[in-house]
Amino acid sequence: DIQMTQSPSSLSASVGDRVTITCQASQDISNYLNWYQQKPGKAPKLLIYDASNLETGVPSRFSGSGSGTDFTFTISSLQPEDIATYYCQQYDNLPEATFGQGTRLEIK
């Protein structure tokens, strides 16, 4: 089984800050990684696919990078509406899908 480890588990930042979340896979998963945003009480929403491709309609302040085992999700300038929990999801060993444990982002 491929394990996904996100860090930090929670994060507090100020509006305008640059925010970075990491996701580490237990083995090489190439670029087979997505990032989702889940706002409180809502369903997750796809933000980034294939590690670095921005989903249509998603603001450009969101970005993703990485390959192999180490991945990064970045918000270049934090906005109040970005308060959410963010999850990575690997799809190297289809049809199984594994999510990271999530990173809760709060405004300082």
Add this chain to the structure above:
Amino acid sequence: QLQLQESGPGLVKPSETLSLTCTVSGGSISSSSYYWGWIRQPPGKGLEWIGSIYYSGSTYYNPSLKSRVTISVDTSKNQFSLKLSSVTAADTAVYYCARRLMTRYYDFWSGYYSRRDWFDPWGQGTLVTVSS
């Protein structure tokens, strides 16, 4: 715009079977490009993939739940369903249905076969509590 809506009992007794249905609107469940999936989220915890189904009926299940899970599809009603047997309190969760891409393709740039997979969109989710 494609929409998914979960429905089913919000309370299930221990040892019984949890049954949920996902109704797809704004598009056909028989699309050859997509699978359909169930994901759950225990209160305050992360996301767990349960299983996925193609409109033809081909299914894939999370190995950790496989012995208790059945996913089926009804193309005439544009619905797919989840059954989880022998439930315990550990199965208490918000259950989501979602469209799943899950595809393999030839990448001409690299010269290799690659894959792409995501869950999008999702239903709003339904809380199922297991309690006597």
